[in-house]
Amino acid sequence: MGLTVVLVGVTLGGYAYYRYLDSGIDRQPFNVGASRPPETGALNVLLVGSDSRAGDNKKYGPKSQHLGERTDTIMLLHISPNRDNATMISFPRDSMVPIPECTGRNGQVVPAGLRQINSAFNDGGIECTAKTLESLTNIKINHFVKVDFTGFKGIVDALGGIEICLPKPVNDPKAKLVLSAGKHVVKGEQALGYVRTRYALGDGSDLGRIQRQQVFLTQVMKKVTDGGLLTNPGKLNAFLHAATQSVTVDEGLTLERMLEIANSVRGMTAKELKGITVPVEPYPPDKNRVQFAQPAARDFFENVRNDVEVTKSPTPGKSTAPAVKREQVRLQVLNASGEEGRAVQVADALAAQGFVVTQVGNAAPADVTTIRYAKKDAKDGPAYGDAVAARLSKEKRTPIEGKVKALVSQPYTLKSPPAQMPKGPIIQLVIGKDWPGVRVLSAIPDSLKDKVVDTSTNPCL
The missing domain is CATH 3.40.630.190 (LCP protein)
Incomplete structure (x- = not known):
């Protein structure tokens, strides 16, 4: 190795x-x-x-x-x-x-x-x-x-x-x-x-x-x-x-x-x-x-x-759980990698882990995968974005303020929708050409x- x-x-x-x-x-x-x-x-x-x-x-x-x-x-x-x-x-x-x-x-x-x-x-x-x-x-x-x-x-x-x-x-x-x-x-x-x-x-x-x-x-x-x-x-x-x-x-x-x-x-x-x-x-x-x-x-x-x-199991007395749970995160997944169908594939993988995916679509081509939140969500957006970043492979990515415009988008249907939709900010995952993959649970x-x-x-x- x-x-x-x-x-x-x-x-x-x-x-x-x-x-x-x-x-x-x-x-x-x-x-x-x-x-x-x-x-x-x-x-x-x-x-x-x-x-x-x-x-x-x-x-x-x-x-x-x-x-x-x-x-x-x-x-x-x-x-x-x-x-x-x-x-x-x-x-x-x-x-x-x-x-x-x-x-x-x-x-x-x-x-x-x-x-x-x-x-x-x-x-x-x-x-x-x-x-x-x-x-x-x-x-x-x-x-x-x-x-x-x-x-x-x-x-x-x-x-x-x-x-x-x-x-x-x-x-x-x-x-x-x-x-x-x-x-x-x-x-x-x-x-x-x-x-x-x-x-x-x-x-x-x-x-x-x-x-x-x-x-x-x-x-x-x-x-x-x-x-x-x-x-x-x-x-x-x-x-x-x-x-x-x-x-x-x-x-x-x-x-x-x-x-x-x-x-x-x-x-x-x-x-x-x-x-x-x-x-x-x-x-x-x-x-x-x-x-x-x-x-x-x-x-x-x-x-x-x-x-x-x-x-590892958590150290007694110390919580290693993220500040924001996956079930609290509403997520828009946009494909900017140029590979057809990737937005749905990634949405399926993240939805299976508990994220509340709301939309999938395409964005202008991008080399780098980014996690974004709206400027109005500057207070809570980073914490919600970190919950998404923790589930991506390779090096952890820092959420970025400011969203990109979707070229096309459509609603995503959850197989197991939550009884009540979360109220936090909607996080945007833009899949670039360097897409690292989703960590398995x-x-x-x-x-x-x-x-x-x-x-x-x-x-x-």
Whole structure:
């Protein structure tokens, strides 16, 4: 994700440099099978952290050097079709799940069965892991990225380190982490130790470690997108080299594909990246294992397939609701994009979210989408316009005083008209050529909303 965002900042004039970077990326075939979930327009990337002890990773367990590799970290990065938000979905390594029949690393068939989820990678590699996740979620995985211990350190070092916060002193010989309580900027071994430590922090569970990993990755994303990386040639070059040399990806994740992704997500910032763990519960036969909690997990996967937002629950005592509710806003939708029928499409989407759409029509061509209110509504218009702005994708737009003249307009018929029409100002949405799309409403179960991790999450876990 960080690599593709950064690539868009490098000019196409550096074609030879592109190719040089591309030559350093290790790629592998990725054949999950013929029976796959359908495409939805979303981008889903399987991220795995390998515990391989091969090569430079030998020092993390020389006795395990020839015992294969497992996935201590399994995440699915889901980027919405509008490319306006990204969700990191973590799958606890201790989850007991039905693993489908796979082809093993030795070419032999590994029979289907109920096993720990990280065994899929050890038995059948990345393709078996992807096949397992697709069977569990019915979400199609488009690409994969694998990073090992050494690669992880290289990327963090290239970023100049990441700030963490420890609620207490930590001395964990297994994770090679010794640090005092409080904030630290960690690199190399310390960064790796922080994301690996399990028993020295929290309740000692894998779930606690996952949450810390998600917080860490939101900080990585913040540094990549907001930390001035694109404006510092030296740091940019170091990051690109470290990223390309530290990962293994599928053959379909070509340089051209990365650039395509980079351009599609260029308006996204760290604020749009959220982490959440699949809901789990204790596994009755073994207290050291977990299983997916139903129906919460099934409902969650359905929400992701339908591309709803993952939103945090409100902080107790603080209201995050907009000052003006959608049901209070009367809305006129005008199409200035030049694309036929767009006004009705947008009106339908906003009406479904509760806005009281009164008219649809066309306006003179415009490059930029705007939200407008009448000059006479200068007092209340901005607040009502903000309610509309909050439902548009990409960067939030500031309502503008002064409406434009409709070339043609007609009444819009609501499928579920309100019992009483609201009395506030009528807001005008003028759809320009840069139309960003309408954000989908959140339908994440209430039981999960307090488990969302984003840039506002307290890092002292």
